[in-house]
Amino acid sequence: MPSMIPARFIEPDLSLAELAEPNEKLGCPVFSGGRAIQAGESLLGRNRIFDEIWQRWNETPLACEDQCSARYYFDLVQTLRDFNGEFDHVVEVGCYMGGATSILAGCMDRFDFTLDIVDLSASYLRYAYERARRMYPEAAGRIRLFHGDLPAYVRHVMLTEAPRRTVVHHDGAHHFEIVVKDLAALSFAREQLHAIIAQDTHLRGTAKYMNFVDMALYAVFGTDLSYAPIGSVYDEYDPVTQPNMYQGNYFTPGAAEGFVLPMNCNEFRYPHPLLSIDEFLPAPHEDASPLDQAA
Numbered sequence: 001m002p003s004m005i006p007a008r009f010i011e012p013d014l015s016l017a018e019l020a021e022p023n024e025k026l027g028c029p030v031f032s033g034g035r036a037i038q039a040g041e042s043l044l045g046r047n048r049i050f051d052e053i054w055q056r057w058n059e060t061p062l063a064c065e066d067q068c069s070a071r072y073y074f075d076l077v078q079t080l081r082d083f084n085g086e087f088d089h090v091v092e093v094g095c096y097m098g099g100a101t102s103i104l105a106g107c108m109d110r111f112d113f114t115l116d117i118v119d120l121s122a123s124y125l126r127y128a129y130e131r132a133r134r135m136y137p138e139a140a141g142r143i144r145l146f147h148g149d150l151p152a153y154v155r156h157v158m159l160t161e162a163p164r165r166t167v168v169h170h171d172g173a174h175h176f177e178i179v180v181k182d183l184a185a186l187s188f189a190r191e192q193l194h195a196i197i198a199q200d201t202h203l204r205g206t207a208k209y210m211n212f213v214d215m216a217l218y219a220v221f222g223t224d225l226s227y228a229p230i231g232s233v234y235d236e237y238d239p240v241t242q243p244n245m246y247q248g249n250y251f252t253p254g255a256a257e258g259f260v261l262p263m264n265c266n267e268f269r270y271p272h273p274l275l276s277i278d279e280f281l282p283a284p285h286e287d288a289s290p291l292d293q294a295a
Helices: 014-018 037-043 048-059 070-082 099-111 122-135 150-158 176-192 213-221
Strands: 007-010 089-093 114-119 143-148 166-170 193-199 228-230 258-262
Touching: 007 122, 007 150, 014 122, 037 048, 037 070, 048 070, 048 099, 048 122, 070 099, 070 193, 070 228, 070 258, 089 099, 089 150, 099 114, 099 122, 114 122, 114 150, 122 143, 143 150, 150 166, 150 176, 166 176, 176 193, 176 213, 193 213, 213 258
Parallel strands: 089 114, 089 166, 114 143, 166 193
Antiparallel strands: 007 143, 193 258, 228 258
């Protein structure tokens, strides 16, 4: 039976430009409505690029939600600055309403890279694109939207297009098994990887969701994983370390929000070299070309 997981590039929805709120049409769920801009002001004056992005946030009011901390976004800018000249492409895995997308778009001209966004939701992809387009119209032409998961992107894009020096930003599904499959799939394009940045390494919740991004990293790269921590760290007295009302999620006290893995300091311990990428994704959908440009 063919898989129903999509695997194709899709076009942005240009009609969203006519709407004050893109979500009037897309209907993406907004949970807390929290915005990083509310805390970002405390970080101003330390990095000129972040300051400019924060200003664009102010100039582009949207009723959306950011699911990373302001500190994480600040550190993401710092990380890309540190890697400047060593990469020319970024793959963002999981975009939701474009919080990290807007940060990446604000860095594209500065550090001269292209951006592919990978997500299983066409609505999230189009919202993230439209948010980035409104903030950075000059960068929009170098952003592509891949409707599918990361293993499908590796198979149909990284293994077929000309190799690029790639940074992967992973903030997609947080279920242990899915993150392991995502990271394992990247092993088949290891020569292209400059770094992997993983968010929500501090996230936990109920057993149903198995939020263990950090443990998935250790499973794939070994317990001697070499990484730099980024983002916020919370103490045991912070309310976010208690289960929330949405999925019972909470943040582990004392744990970093994200990991940056330079690939010259790490190696894949999983999967076995004799395994195929086919082990990590179903067969492609029978009636969808992987590079179909149709909406």
